Amino acid sequence: MSTTNSNAFNRRVAVARLLRDRGDAEVVTSLGNSTFDFSATCDRPLSFYLWGVMGDAAMVGLGMAIAQPKRRVVVVVGDGELMIALGSLATIACEKQANLAFVVLNNELYAETGMQPAHASRGVDLFGIARATGCKDVSSVSTGAICGGQDINRSESGVATSLRRSLPA
């Protein structure tokens, strides 16, 4: 997979577009590019950036969503982080917290540690896992679709939304 600067820029543009109209939603981002992309493009006081505790972003978001049921919470994670948090994904599905959305930046790589191929590049179906746990509104969209205007903020109770192949090949 190509990892040129222009590709990374595409993902960053997509992340910014994806959450441009989030209003007063709280956003939690996970270790690595999720935090880097989001903080670089759309920093606001209601953003909470994790730069460690890999696998923990999902549960931090769930806690925030439970504590603030009238406010929308969006968790942005990488696919590597999601693999650590599969149990958390199941817990989130059980809790049915309608104000919690989950965005997976699925570049199919461990970018933080040197672009090693991750599970998603070797046949693991993240969307199938999310659907199997009972997450609602699971969808896979490309960076192009995001930049063209698709917006999770219009989803009423999206529990899992995914940005497929966020580093285009």
Next chain:
Amino acid sequence: MLAGDWIAGKYGVMLMQSSGVGNCINMLSLNHECRIPMFALVTMRGEQGESNPWKIPMGKSTQEALESAGVYVYRADSAEEVGPTVGAAGQIA
């Protein structure tokens, strides 16, 4: 999840068994880095009377592992100690 609660203005207590402590060590970075208080009640496995030998190693290192990660640990070894110890620990948290 409790860290998220605290960020969003709520409080809670984590109840867990000592075998789960080993899974939490890295996550304690969040509490340290963001100054988030955490109150946990940990019931012990792997001590006197343990029926499962696989529980003994983690039981032996539970307190040391937590303390080396910066957590204050207060033990209650009898029923009479539980109330005062939990109350004091809760105040500190």
